Amino acid sequence: MKKNRQQRVIIGLFLLLIFGTTAANLLTPTKAFSDRENRNLAQMPELSPESYFSGEFAKDYESYITDQFVGRDQWIGVKTAVERATGKQESNDIYFAKDGYLIEKHTGSFTGAVAERNISCLAAFMEEMQETYGKGHATAIIAPNAVKLLEDKLPPYASPYDEDIYLDRIAEALPEGTWFDSEAVLRKHTDQQLYYRTDHHWTTRAAHYVYEAWVRERELSSLYISGYEEETVTEKFQGTIEAKVGGDVGYDSIQIFRPKVEYPYTLVYNRRETKKDLYDWDALEKKDKYALFFGGNQPIIEGTIENGSDRRLLVIKDSYAHCFLPFAFQDFSQVDFVDLRYFNESLREFMEKKDYTDILFLYNASGFAEDPSVAKLAQ
Secondary structure (H helix, E strand, O other): OHHHHHHHHHHHHHHHHHHHHHHHHHHOOOOOEEOOOOEEOOOOOOOOHHHHHHOHHHHHHHHHHHHHOOOHHHHHHHHHHHHHHOOOOEEOOEEEOHHHOEEEOOOOOOOOHHHHHHHHHHHHHHHHHHHHHOOOOEEEEEEOOHHHHOHHHOOOOOOOHHHHHHHHHHHHHOOOOOEOOHHHHHHOOOOOOOEOOOOOOEOHHHHHHHHHHHHHHOOOOOOOHHHEEEEEEEEEEOOHHHHHHOOOOOOEEEEEEEEOOOOOEEEEEOOOEEEOOOEOHHHHHOOOHHHHEOOOOOOEEEEEEOOOOOOEEEEEEOHHHOOOHHHHOOOOOEEEEEOOOOOOOOHHHHHHOOOOOEEEEEEEHHHHHHOHHHHHHHO
């Protein structure tokens, strides 16, 4: 009798968990955006005969349930804690690496159809830019990801060699003189923190080393490290990788480099809003503290700087450029930057209206390989 009572209690608790969770999911309002993961969440897909029989509805519905599951962040943290307690060294395509680093694997990023097409698009674009602006005035920088540069911190079985091959193929495909080897620059400084431990971006210091090497190669006069004062603006940053694993993974700090001589400048955001500050200080009070740099992803920002330079720069970029761009305000009197993921105008028509002297294409490796909007370069 006692055993039957225990079984009924267990069954009751199990049913309560199943139906209670289902009820909570139904009653909880759908969220459109995750501040923690800094991305839009999947919404309830529209059911139609075509989507049902093609399997598209089932796929989208699974994404919807996964994104909208009640207590999702807490469950992710519990899952990670259990996996780490059992000695597992990866979770959700993330390596638990040495020295507290969370490093993305980027499984499949460099071998898909988009990755292949993007090489061709960039090669043709850089050839056109070199013909238009002249040798030495068109550059492509594809920054390596942490999994490529921090191999010594990865678990013994890790194999980040797809990125090696992919970057080599990009360098071979581009016209001579347009590829800038940022990895070679960063390799000289691996004794310093070049990537955040909880986020996929490189640090401001890493961006600074690459910027300085680039302007030297392009024979631009630039301030060196002694010309800046490094300032830590927060020590409570947890980035996009932390959001994927949750749990107790520690914090990062974010630094900015203030030039000792700062020239007046004006920024125009998306042809509408004018600002006088490179930094969005309100972002430091939010989850996405990396949005400190220019308020995060924007379709277009146009910067005018009163520094007397006759060089004018257009940067076609992803978010790796955000901590890189402030350095350019020392050397270019115009610094405009376009994010193809959100920029829906004709890039060629936009460029024809401007009098640029230099073009820079700056992405991180996995971002470049995965971004379908790179195809806009060919339009």
